[in-house]
Amino acid sequence: MSDLSAFYAQNATATVTMEFVVSERFKGKDGSPLAWQLRGMTESQNEEIRAAATKRVQVKKGVTIPETNPNEYMAKLVVASVAFPNLKDAALQDSYGVKGAEDLLRKMLLPGEYSSLVEKVQQINGFDKEMNELVDEVKN
Numbered sequence: 743m744s745d746l747s748a749f750y751a752q753n754a755t756a757t758v759t760m761e762f763v764v765s766e767r768f769k770g771k772d773g774s775p776l777a778w779q780l781r782g783m784t785e786s787q788n789e790e791i792r793a794a795a796t797k798r799v800q801v802k803k804g805v806t807i808p809e810t811n812p813n814e815y816m817a818k819l820v821v822a823s824v825a826f827p828n829l830k831d832a833a834l835q836d837s838y839g840v841k842g843a844e845d846l847l848r849k850m851l852l853p854g855e856y857s858s859l860v861e862k863v864q865q866i867n868g869f870d871k872e873m874n875e876l877v878d879e880v881k882n
Contacts, residue, residue: 757781757782757783758781758782758866759779759780759781759782759825759866760779760780760862760866761777761778761779761780762777762778762780762859762862763775763776763777763778764778764851764855764858764859765851765852765855778824778826778827778859779824779825779826780823780824780825780862780863780866781823781825781866782823782866782867782868783822783823783867787822788819788867791815791818791819791822792810792815794818795810795811795812795814795815795818796808796809796810796811796815797809797811814844816860817844817847817848818844819863819867820847820859820860820863821843821844821847823863823866823867824859824863829843829846829847830843834846838850847859
């Protein structure tokens with residue numbers, strides 16, 4: 743039997759963080775590309791984000807089901823995972839003529855840049871592993 747204390751909150755590794763250059767277009771004062779700071783989140787935070795992207799849809803009279811908008815969910819997950827730059831900064835949003843962090847990301851990034859950022863956010867939050875990889879890990 744292993745030591746259960748390894749699972750205590752005070753012994754768990756702090757939130758996972760990483761730096762990632764989303765685009766070569768954003769440069770620092772020295773001319774080098776600026777890295778964005780990304781952070782992982784807990785499942786309870788993920789549930790809040792999923793709930794915010796879910797609404798009830800009527801399927802027939804008197805019957806509704808919850809439906810999650812995958813694009814809205816992913817945009818909210820990305821915003822919650824970006825620690826720097828502060829996507830909620832009003833001046834940054836104003837510079838792009840938008841209101842809201844999700845709209846800011848869509849306006850400031852090219853499609854490929856956004857896709858790369860989404861991929862890194864999924865990775866830092868543990869969504870990057872294929873089911874076969876997870877099964878292999880469990881077997882070992």
